[in-house]
Amino acid sequence: MSMLTPPGMGGKYRVTGAAYPRMSRKRSRTRIVLAVLGSILALALVGYGALQLIDVFRGDSPKRNTAAGAKDCPTTPPGAAAKGGPGAASTAPAAAKPAVVLPPPGEITVNVYNATPRAGLAKAVGDELAKRGFVIGKVGNAPADFDKKVPGTGILLGSPTTDKAVFAVLGTQLAGVTQQTDTRETADVDLILGDAFTELSTKENADKALALLANPAPAPKNC
Secondary structure, three states: OOOOOOOOOOHHHOOOOOOOOOOOOOOOHHHHHHHHHHHHHHHHHHHHHHHHHHHHHHOOOHHHHHHHHHHHOOOOOOOHHHHOOHHHHHHOOOOOOOOOOOOOHHHOEEEEEEOOOOOOHHHHHHHHHHHOOOEEEEEEEOOOOOOOOOOOOEEEEEOOOOOHHHHHHHHOOOOOOEEEEOOOOOOOEEEEEOOOOOOOOOHHHHHHHHHHHHOOOOOOOOO
């Protein structure tokens, strides 16, 4: 019997060898995992709290942002719209802009000049504009300063005192034209056709564009 065997115990309880067997308890993996998760959660809570403190000191809290945004748009007090109170006006649709007074085509004299190599273009365009009510003045080839030198659709050329509405009305007849002025003192306007010109806008589209000019849509509200 070994000296390590307690008195009175033998057989299968006999201990052999020179040392007692290790009796340490196995570590629980579940406890280790829970401990790690708890540490991660604690660090996350600390980080979130730090961010909240930073926002408070900087004044970037959600309540502050909401209040700041509320100042940009008027609010309607509860029941004000129904009672016709001061806040009722804020719920009404935006008022339409007043109609713009445009000069009718019959008051606009247009000189049509052809700056392209295509023959007969100025006459064809002048005839069509006359059908649409414009007064046609001179028709022919473009002056030397513009002949074969207009790469775009065309140029509207008038005096420095020409009403912008005149340019706008003429601009509805063909897209892409630019505007220039010269030293003339008369009210007529030159339409110089460029290389990119193909045809006038259809009368239907031109009439729609004129209607939009005369009755502009109301500006959308920011609120």
